Amino acid sequence: MQGIVKAVADGDAFREGTWGAEILDELKPQEGDKAPPETPDERSVDAFFLSGLSNRELDVLLLLGKRLTNKEISERLYISPITVKTHTAKIYRKLKVNSRRQAVVRAIQLGLLNE
Secondary structure (H helix, E strand, O other): OHHHHHHHHHOOOOOOOOHHHHHHHHHOOOOOOOOOOOOHHHHHHHHHHHHOOOHHHHHHHHHHHOOOOHHHHHHHHOOOHHHHHHHHHHHHHHHOOOOHHHHHHHHHHHOOOOO
């Protein structure tokens, strides 16, 4: 059980060849299924789950989108600046980016953030 929780927390649960990927394959539309969601809200929910971001990482990402500093984010979320850095590093890894700006752009592309 701990292995499953760790895989989900690390964002590895949906990588190819894992149980999460098998579940996603099962959820793929089949012939005759309803069309995929088209509203931004539905797309953003799908993107959130597929990105593997935790709720707290999404909180940090939203504040990165507002161009807040680590100190400002830490004060708003009542966490340490080091914790903000940790969440930011995980966001970069999960979104496959190397900077705050790239993370925000990718989040907008995925529908996780509004422009």
